[in-house]
Amino acid sequence: MKKIAILGSTGSIGTQTLEVVRENRDIEVTALAAGSNIDLLEKQIREFSPCLAAVWEEEKAAELKSRVRDLDTKVVSGMDGLIQVSTEEKADILVTAIVGMIGIRPTMEAIRAGKDIALANKETLVTAGHLIMPLAKERGVSILPVDSEHSAIFQSLQGGQERSLKKILLTASGGPFRGRKREELKDVQVEDALKHPNWEMGRKITIDSSTMVNKGLEVIEAKWLFGVDVDQIQVVVQPQSVVHSMVEYEDGAVIAQLGTPDMKLPIQYALYYPRRRYLPGERLDFWSIGKLDFERPDTDTFQALELAYRAGRAGGSLPTVFNAANEMAVAKFLDRKIRYLEITDLIGECMERHVNIPSPSLDEILDTEAGVYEYINSRLGRR
Numbered sequence: 016m017k018k019i020a021i022l023g024s025t026g027s028i029g030t031q032t033l034e035v036v037r038e039n040r041d042i043e044v045t046a047l048a049a050g051s052n053i054d055l056l057e058k059q060i061r062e063f064s065p066c067l068a069a070v071w072e073e074e075k076a077a078e079l080k081s082r083v084r085d086l087d088t089k090v091v092s093g094m095d096g097l098i099q100v101s102t103e104e105k106a107d108i109l110v111t112a113i114v115g116m117i118g119i120r121p122t123m124e125a126i127r128a129g130k131d132i133a134l135a136n137k138e139t140l141v142t143a144g145h146l147i148m149p150l151a152k153e154r155g156v157s158i159l160p161v162d163s164e165h166s167a168i169f170q171s172l173q174g175g176q177e178r179s180l181k182k183i184l185l186t187a188s189g190g191p192f193r194g195r196k197r198e199e200l201k202d203v204q205v206e207d208a209l210k211h212p213n214w215e216m217g218r219k220i221t222i223d224s225s226t227m228v229n230k231g232l233e234v235i236e237a238k239w240l241f242g243v244d245v246d247q248i249q250v251v252v253q254p255q256s257v258v259h260s261m262v263e264y265e266d267g268a269v270i271a272q273l274g275t276p277d278m279k280l281p282i283q284y285a286l287y288y289p290r291r292r293y294l295p296g297e298r299l300d301f302w303s304i305g306k307l308d309f310e311r312p313d314t315d316t317f318q319a320l321e322l323a324y325r326a327g328r329a330g331g332s333l334p335t336v337f338n339a340a341n342e343m344a345v346a347k348f349l350d351r352k353i354r355y356l357e358i359t360d361l362i363g364e365c366m367e368r369h370v371n372i373p374s375p376s377l378d379e380i381l382d383t384e385a386g387v388y389e390y391i392n393s394r395l396g397r398r
């Protein structure tokens with residue numbers, strides 16, 4: 016019996032992970048954590064009987080505790096609760112399906128406790144990759160990619176050919192605004208940006224896909240997962256999201272992983288690696304697909320992609336600035352406090368004024384995050 020804990024069980028990746036669990040009878044869920052959706056978390060507790068559940072908000076945790084008092088599930092809250100879930104002693108694998116760099120501490124504690132990580136939470140690796148990758152190596156734990164592109168790269172690298180890897184071809188859908196010019200994006204509304212052409216995902220990552228910040232985060236995520244320079248990573252727009260990513264080897268051979276846009280495949284692959292298992296769902300039908308398109312990304316319009324390369328090349332605390340500015344800007348955009356193009360503008364502005372810390376400690380990363388939030392709040396006044 017495989018045993019897993021999930022951070023962010025009520026979200027898009029969290030619920031799809033539980034679907035994978037439902038379809039396979041040999042995974043036990045030992046711990047679950049969510050932010051505030053206690054209605055869904057209660058249902059999950061009743062179905063999967065974890066011994067531990069965490070809710071970020073203390074009041075909601077108290078309410079959930081009272082609702083599940085007929086069960087043996089212990090309910091905890093706050094950062095301490097997240098860490099208890101991530102280090103729950105019976106679990107072998109932690110699925111990090113929480114959104115944002117709030118995942119750093121629980122992920123690091125899980126690694127210290129010897130858990131393998133099925134990593135969806137890219138913000139953690141983007142901001143703390145220089146701490147996480149060596150820690151994982153030291154503790155002998157695996158970081159298994161869940162992000163579809165990184166899973167595709169990982170799958171394309173099977174066979175132990177990593178040493179002959181020349182280049183990563185990271186595919187991007189181009190988002191809902193592919194083909195538009197920057198000028199045409201000034202009046203974009205929340206509803207427009209939430210219409211991803213191919214994937215159903217949480218709100219924050221959906222906005223990130225529309226600005227191509229998501230692809231920028233993924234470039235830095237790939238740098239850490241596969242030990243390459245960001246300049247060995249080329250973003251290729253593949254509007255159908257059928258080619259999930261590719262690798263080019265020294266001899267010019269390109270190996271790709273293709274599939275329907277369904278996150279259950281990378282989730283299941285991470286949970287059972289190196290085994291492949293039957294997964295119900297649609298299969299690719301190349302006769303009806305007909306053709307696949309490939310394009311160069313428009314970095315004049317999607318300036319965040321260049322900013323991410325700059326942050327990834329510089330390293331240190333600059334990726335934290337890129338990520339933290341985006342996290343706050345997206346929250347404000349979703350709250351209708353700022354305009355769409357201000358997301359990218361704020362990221363650029365925060366990066367411009369930052370004095371880079373070459374190899375920041377966890378405290379320095381969190382201080383950098385706090386500094387970015389403080390700057391954006393003061394810069395926007397009461398907005």
Ligand SMILES: NC(=O)C1=CN([C@@H]2O[C@H](COP(=O)(O)OP(=O)(O)OC[C@H]3O[C@@H](n4cnc5c(N)ncnc54)[C@H](OP(=O)(O)O)[C@@H]3O)[C@@H](O)[C@H]2O)C=CC1
Pocket residue numbers: 022023024025026027028029048049050051052053070071097111112113114115117135136137138161162163214215216217218219220278
């Ligand atoms: N969705 C996708 O297809 C993909 C997602 N990813 C990455 O996976 C991560 C999750 O994305 P996604 O599932 O779309 O996001 P969602 O917004 O759908 O879900 C986020 C989850 O995190 C929980 N959460 C948020 N804040 C806290 C907190 N403070 N404490 C505890 N739990 C918290 C939410 O709980 P609640 O709802 O209860 O508040 C929810 O369960 C992101 O990093 C994203 O970039 C990567 C590739 C694909």
Ligand SMILES: CC(=O)[C@@H](O)[C@H](O)COP(=O)(O)O
Pocket residue numbers: 162163164186187188189190214223224225229230278
């Ligand atoms: C499903 C997944 O992995 C997302 O990160 C997806 O790739 C977003 O699509 P784009 O960022 O390419 O639009």
Ligand SMILES: [Mn+2]
Pocket residue numbers: 162163164165233
């Ligand atoms: Mn992705």
